[in-house]
Amino acid sequence: MISAANPILPRSPTSVETTRWGWRFGLSPLLPVLVTIFAPPQLPGWLLMWLLAVTIYLACKWLAWSTTSVKSTIGRNLAYWLAWPGLDALAFLRMETKQPIAAPLAVDWFLAALKTVLGGLLLAAAIAWSERWPPLMVGWLGMWGLILSLHFGLFHLLSCWWRSRGVDAPRLMNAPLAATSISDFWGRRWNIAFRDLTHRFLFRPLAARFSPQWAVMLGFAFSGVVHDFVISYPAGGGYGWPTAYFLLQGGAILLERSRWGKQVSLHRGWRGKMFAAVVLITPLTWLFHRSFVENIIVPMLLALKEIG
Numbered sequence: 001m002i003s004a005a006n007p008i009l010p011r012s013p014t015s016v017e018t019t020r021w022g023w024r025f026g027l028s029p030l031l032p033v034l035v036t037i038f039a040p041p042q043l044p045g046w047l048l049m050w051l052l053a054v055t056i057y058l059a060c061k062w063l064a065w066s067t068t069s070v071k072s073t074i075g076r077n078l079a080y081w082l083a084w085p086g087l088d089a090l091a092f093l094r095m096e097t098k099q100p101i102a103a104p105l106a107v108d109w110f111l112a113a114l115k116t117v118l119g120g121l122l123l124a125a126a127i128a129w130s131e132r133w134p135p136l137m138v139g140w141l142g143m144w145g146l147i148l149s150l151h152f153g154l155f156h157l158l159s160c161w162w163r164s165r166g167v168d169a170p171r172l173m174n175a176p177l178a179a180t181s182i183s184d185f186w187g188r189r190w191n192i193a194f195r196d197l198t199h200r201f202l203f204r205p206l207a208a209r210f211s212p213q214w215a216v217m218l219g220f221a222f223s224g225v226v227h228d229f230v231i232s233y234p235a236g237g238g239y240g241w242p243t244a245y246f247l248l249q250g251g252a253i254l255l256e257r258s259r260w261g262k263q264v265s266l267h268r269g270w271r272g273k274m275f276a277a278v279v280l281i282t283p284l285t286w287l288f289h290r291s292f293v294e295n296i297i298v299p300m301l302l303a304l305k306e307i308g
Contacts, residue, residue: 031055032229046300049234056226060197064089071095076167084162084169085155087193091168101168104160112156119149127308130301139293142301151191181272182252182279198223213254220250227287237291245286252279 032055039048064087065080072093080092122145126138133141155172162169172192179185187195198219206215224243232238256266256275265271 031059036233044299044303045234045236046296046303049230049296052230052234056230060087060194063201064197068093079162084158085193086169086172087197088168092162094168097166097168101163101166104163108156108160112153112160114153116149116153116157119145119147119153121145123149127301127305130298130305135294135298136290138301139297140288143288143293143297179273179276180269181267182249182256182276183267184272185276185280186249186253216253217247217250220246231288231292231296235289235291235295237295238289241286241289245283248279248283248286 032052035048035051035055039051043051061081065077068089070090070093072095076093076095080089084092086092123142124145126142126145130138130142152173159169159171170192174189174192176185176189179189202219202222203215206218210218221243224246227242227246228239231242232240252275255261256272261267266275
């Protein structure tokens with residue numbers, strides 16, 4: 001699975017790099033398209049989902065790396081590809097930084113390890129109970145176990161390891177539960193890797209060509225289509241629901257930033273937190289719809305049980 005990509009960041013100068021990297025952006029979908037064309041029909045849906053997710057991720061990785069010009073070593077470049085899930089190639093590859101990178105505290109290591117273990121336990125429980133519990137229940141349990149152990153746990157551990165060696169590798173999940181608004185969640189908290197990439201290659205060019213409002217909606221529409229491709233296509237159902245989820249997020253951000261939204265403080269305080277929670281959590285079954293949970297996650301858990 002891939003995590004939500006988003007185009008929202010604090011406003012920044014208009015990008016002037018579009019002509020330089022435009023052809024690379026056009027080549028980025030090549031890998032997932034090849035997977036779609038050549039994947040054998042008998043391939044399990046959950047394997048197709050992972051193939052699509054990984055190839056899209058590698059395409060994003062290549063796009064970020066191929067448009068970065070910085071002095072680095074072969075070892076650091078290999079580490080970017082093989083040992084770091086982030087997409088900010090410039091930050092990771094540069095050998096010198098303006099300020100020393102702060103080493104992770106002991107509590108960072110502890111929390112990262114704790115999340116990895118807890119997520120692994122949830123995933124193991126889902127695998128063990130995959131034939132006894134209702135499919136939706138065991139599917140959601142396994143999905144949250146996977147997200148907790150991988151995105152919040154292992155990726156945090158990798159961030160700690162690299163930062164302890166002076167590499168600029170901030171954690172990719174930046175305390176999303178502490179988000180003060182829907183903009184704060186998507187712009188600063190959730191999946192920093194894809195946030196950086198989509199802001200650079202989607203939001204800034206679209207804002208320059210149309211307007212920031214259109215850029216927000218088009219960026220989230222793109223994220224929705226990508227998630228539909230990875231989630232709904234392998235599941236063979238639920239088409240359009242992930243796209244609807246992300247369109248709702250974009251609309252909520254525009255509402256938050258509107259005059260009325262500012263008057264009622266949708267961008268801060270307890271109202272901002274409540275508004276974000278409702279918009280993010282209430283329609284979560286649009287993103288991870290029933291077809292995905294029952295046709296992708298549950299068969300994956302059953303396959304893992306057979307392997308184990």
